[in-house]
Amino acid sequence: MITELGHFSLILALGLSLVLTLLPAWGVQTGNITLMQCGDSIAKGLFFFLLLAFLSLCYAFVVDDFSVNYVASNSNSALPPYYKISAVWGAHEGSFLLWTLVLGGWTFAVTLFSRDLSVDMRARVLSILGFLAFGFTLFSLLTSNPFERSLPVFPGEGNDLNPLLQDFGLIVHPPMLYIGYVGFAVPFALAIATLWSGRLDMAWARWSRPWTNVAWAFLTVGITLGSWWAYYELGWGGWWFWDAVENASFMPWLVGTALIHSLASTEKRAVFKTWTVLLAISAFALSLLGGFLVRSGVLTSVHAFAQDPQRGMYILIFLIIVVGGSLALYAVRAQGIKSNTTFSWSSREAMILVNNLLLVVATAVVLLGTLYPLAYEAVSGGKKLSVGPPYFNAVFVPVMVVLFVFMALSQRSRWKDTTLDVLLKRQGFYVIGSMGTAALLMFTLATFKSYVLLISTIAFWIFANLLENVLQRFKRRRWEWGSMFAQPLSYYGMLLGHLGMVVMMIGICCTVYYSVERDLRMAPGDELELAGYQFKFVEIRQINGPNFISDQAEISVTRNGQDVISLFPEKRLYSARGSVMTEADIDPGLFRDLYVALGEPLTQSAWGVRIQIKPFVRWIWIGGLLSALGGILAVGDKRYRRSRRKDSSNFLKI
Amino acid sequence: MKPHRRRKLYFLLFLLLSSGGAIALTLMALTENINLFYSPAEIVSGVAPVNKRIRAGGMVLEDSIFRSESDLEVRFIVTDLQGSEFTIFYTGILPDLFREGQGVVARGALNEDGDFLAEEVLAKHDENYMPPEVMDVIDQAHGDLQK
Numbered sequence: 001m002i003t004e005l006g007h008f009s010l011i012l013a014l015g016l017s018l019v020l021t022l023l024p025a026w027g028v029q030t031g032n033i034t035l036m037q038c039g040d041s042i043a044k045g046l047f048f049f050l051l052l053a054f055l056s057l058c059y060a061f062v063v064d065d066f067s068v069n070y071v072a073s074n075s076n077s078a079l080p081p082y083y084k085i086s087a088v089w090g091a092h093e094g095s096f097l098l099w100t101l102v103l104g105g106w107t108f109a110v111t112l113f114s115r116d117l118s119v120d121m122r123a124r125v126l127s128i129l130g131f132l133a134f135g136f137t138l139f140s141l142l143t144s145n146p147f148e149r150s151l152p153v154f155p156g157e158g159n160d161l162n163p164l165l166q167d168f169g170l171i172v173h174p175p176m177l178y179i180g181y182v183g184f185a186v187p188f189a190l191a192i193a194t195l196w197s198g199r200l201d202m203a204w205a206r207w208s209r210p211w212t213n214v215a216w217a218f219l220t221v222g223i224t225l226g227s228w229w230a231y232y233e234l235g236w237g238g239w240w241f242w243d244a245v246e247n248a249s250f251m252p253w254l255v256g257t258a259l260i261h262s263l264a265s266t267e268k269r270a271v272f273k274t275w276t277v278l279l280a281i282s283a284f285a286l287s288l289l290g291g292f293l294v295r296s297g298v299l300t301s302v303h304a305f306a307q308d309p310q311r312g313m314y315i316l317i318f319l320i321i322v323v324g325g326s327l328a329l330y331a332v333r334a335q336g337i338k339s340n341t342t343f344s345w346s347s348r349e350a351m352i353l354v355n356n357l358l359l360v361v362a363t364a365v366v367l368l369g370t371l372y373p374l375a376y377e378a379v380s381g382g383k384k385l386s387v388g389p390p391y392f393n394a395v396f397v398p399v400m401v402v403l404f405v406f407m408a409l410s411q412r413s414r415w416k417d418t419t420l421d422v423l424l425k426r427q428g429f430y431v432i433g434s435m436g437t438a439a440l441l442m443f444t445l446a447t448f449k450s451y452v453l454l455i456s457t458i459a460f461w462i463f464a465n466l467l468e469n470v471l472q473r474f475k476r477r478r479w480e481w482g483s484m485f486a487q488p489l490s491y492y493g494m495l496l497g498h499l500g501m502v503v504m505m506i507g508i509c510c511t512v513y514y515s516v517e518r519d520l521r522m523a524p525g526d527e528l529e530l531a532g533y534q535f536k537f538v539e540i541r542q543i544n545g546p547n548f549i550s551d552q553a554e555i556s557v558t559r560n561g562q563d564v565i566s567l568f569p570e571k572r573l574y575s576a577r578g579s580v581m582t583e584a585d586i587d588p589g590l591f592r593d594l595y596v597a598l599g600e601p602l603t604q605s606a607w608g609v610r611i612q613i614k615p616f617v618r619w620i621w622i623g624g625l626l627s628a629l630g631g632i633l634a635v636g637d638k639r640y641r642r643s644r645r646k647d648s649s650n651f652l653k654i
Numbered sequence: 655m656k657p658h659r660r661r662k663l664y665f666l667l668f669l670l671l672s673s674g675g676a677i678a679l680t681l682m683a684l685t686e687n688i689n690l691f692y693s694p695a696e697i698v699s700g701v702a703p704v705n706k707r708i709r710a711g712g713m714v715l716e717d718s719i720f721r722s723e724s725d726l727e728v729r730f731i732v733t734d735l736q737g738s739e740f741t742i743f744y745t746g747i748l749p750d751l752f753r754e755g756q757g758v759v760a761r762g763a764l765n766e767d768g769d770f771l772a773e774e775v776l777a778k779h780d781e782n783y784m785p786p787e788v789m790d791v792i793d794q795a796h797g798d799l800q801k
Contacts, residue, residue: 365680368684369684372684372688384691384787384790385690385691385709386688386691387687387688387689388687388689391683391684391688395679519746520725521725521726579750582750597747599726608746608747608748610747
């Protein structure tokens with residue numbers, strides 16, 4: 001009954017999204033203010049019915065209604081309650097419903113937080129978001145309906161959730177990621193609305209900035225959580241694989257990062273107007289492309305879920321309509337728009353231009369590596385190949401290194417003009433100081449590696465420039481403590497965003513170059529010495545979980561005769577699916593992780609064991625979270641609310 | 655040529671050369687790091703190159719897994735179920751979903767004896783999921799037989 005209510009709600013949502021697409025747009029074309037204003041309530045209704053549909057599906061999971069196909073294939077009565085909820089988005093149909101719900105949520109947020117947009121712009125934005133919701137809801141209903149039942153005969157027990165997904169990481173990773181992915185729909189809708197109205201000015205950039213920041217921050221958190229989850233749950237301690245689906249989320253992130261910077265220059269200096277619009281379109285287009293890659297099964301990926309060409313075809317057509325339409329509109333409207341602003345080659349505008357170019361090049365590199373197997377398969381008549389991580393490392397990393405050099409250099413740059421003297425003053429000193437610090441740390445704490453020296457020098461150099469930036473402000477305020485807390489929030493956001501990158505760089509280079517790893521055969525009583533730690537395989541025993549049985553090993557770790565910790569890695573057998581899962585055990589630390597995972601049993605008592613020591617690996621995720629926090633902080637800036645009110649006076653003329 | 659024109663020309667030349675160079679380097683990196691997939695039939699018939707990094711796969715033959723007594727070395731036979739098969743040697747921990755009768759894809763190189771030395775063995779997350787390459791291998795071998 002509740003399931004039918006959910007199904008019906010989804011159908012109603014489809015109707016409402018169609019109405020939301022048409023009515024406000026009709027109002028804009030005919031100048032009918034009532035029609036334009038009705039978008040608000042339709043958007044709220046749309047969100048309500050999507051939420052109702054989603055909650056109905058949650059209910060079906062909670063009460064173990066196995067007559068619903070989707071529940072039967074992804075849940076089980078023995079599944080712990082919190083995993084029953086997260087199982088809702090554990091497979092294709094439900095996760096797409098979540099995706100659609102998130103779009104509904106963003107549309108709802110637009111009705112709440114953009115009261116300062118002029119009536120016609122609001123109508124346009126809502127109409128575009130309505131069209132996207134229509135496309136997603138239709139997709140859900142036509143090709144991946146989670147509410148389908150198998151009646152009158154249905155299984156008495158569910159097939160269980162994929163054990164890999166029975167984990168805290170899965171509860172939070174997809175919602176965060178989707179909020180980010182789909183969030184780029186708002187700057188996209190704003191950009192299209194601006195093109196549609198023909199008023200391509202600085203105001204749209206100011207409206208877009210907070211929305212872009214929030215979407216970007218969530219995407220950052222989502223990717224970071226995904227990386228962390230892969231690290232501990234996939235069992236083998238990798239934190240990034242250049243997997244097609246990872247790339248699918250990474251490309252919108254790269255373009256989103258470029259967009260955040262370019263929006264700043266468009267808002268402040270009215271430069272790169274059309275370029276920024278193009279970035280906003282691209283960020284969302286890449287989000288859609290990501291959806292296509294993940295859900296069509298065209299690519300070999302560890303995230304292989306939903307291998308259905310029909311779904312792929314639908315998304316591809318939707319992608320072509322949305323992107324093709326946007327680019328056509330762009331081609332017509334962006335002509336003849338010029339900015340009369342000038343800036344010098346060492347100004348902040350130029351720095352942002354470099355940032356944008358490098359990020360776009362980086363995106364192109366990732367895109368090429370991700371789509372090349374597809375293109376090759378099409379051209380060669382079905383021969384398959386894969387592009388290995390060495391390609392991405394060889395091309396992507398150097399681009400990033402150049403980007404980070406400019407990140408250090410750009411901290412001092414000002415709008416319009418910065419003389420080279422100002423820009424380069426003391427920088428040589430900073431570089432040498434950073435290199436000295438990096439080398440000193442490396443010689444005292446670890447072994448010399450030239451790449452680590454390079455990356456950590458740049459990291460310290462950026463840090464020095466950030467610190468100088470803070471101190472200069474402090475100095476200008478005559479060293480008053482209070483002044484440090486009276487800066488605009490967006491300033492702290494900027495510092496934190498860049499600081500996060502510094503932390504991440506250190507994490508990445510230390511993890512990549514100083515990790516030690518050993519795969520070996522161990523039986524009870526065996527010992528291994530690795531990087532100063534002694535690992536002793538104490539015993540192996542069987543334990544029972546709620547829906548699995550497990551072989552659990554005890555491995556005690558000592559250092560210089562002192563106990564560090566006992567680790568309990570497991571090999572689990574999930575009974576419902578009969579699938580085997582590695583559950584690694586980790587001793588996390590700010591400066592190093594001890595990571596132990598069980599391979600397979602080799603004889604009665606001997607097991608394959610992987611032991612790893614991963615220095616600074618947490619810094620990668622801490623850095624990501626710091627950057628995301630920076631993005632959120634910047635949104636809290638009073639400036640947006642105040643200045644938006646000021647601008648809106650110019651925009652009420654319809 | 656006027657000085658500002660010349661400057662512009664140099665700038666354009668610089669832009670062209672540097673972007674051309676970048677594209678060439680990228681494509682070089684790409685072609686060096688692609689791993690082509692070969693089926694058991696292609697490996698048996700000698701189509702697959704020797705001592706070059708490739709990917710290969712098929713179904714793990716029943717009762718073909720042999721482990722070393724002392725370390726993590728393992729070998730097993732991969733088949734397309736239609737008579738073409740070859741042996742994969744690997745040292746390390748096999749993935750959770752690796753088992754007899756299941757699809758598997760390995761990355762590594764063939765040696766002169768026609769044995770495949772794997773650096774990495776992949777099986778997928780989902781036990782119902784068949785790597786598309788392996789699916790093709792089975793379909794093709796099956797189709798050839800029917801002809």
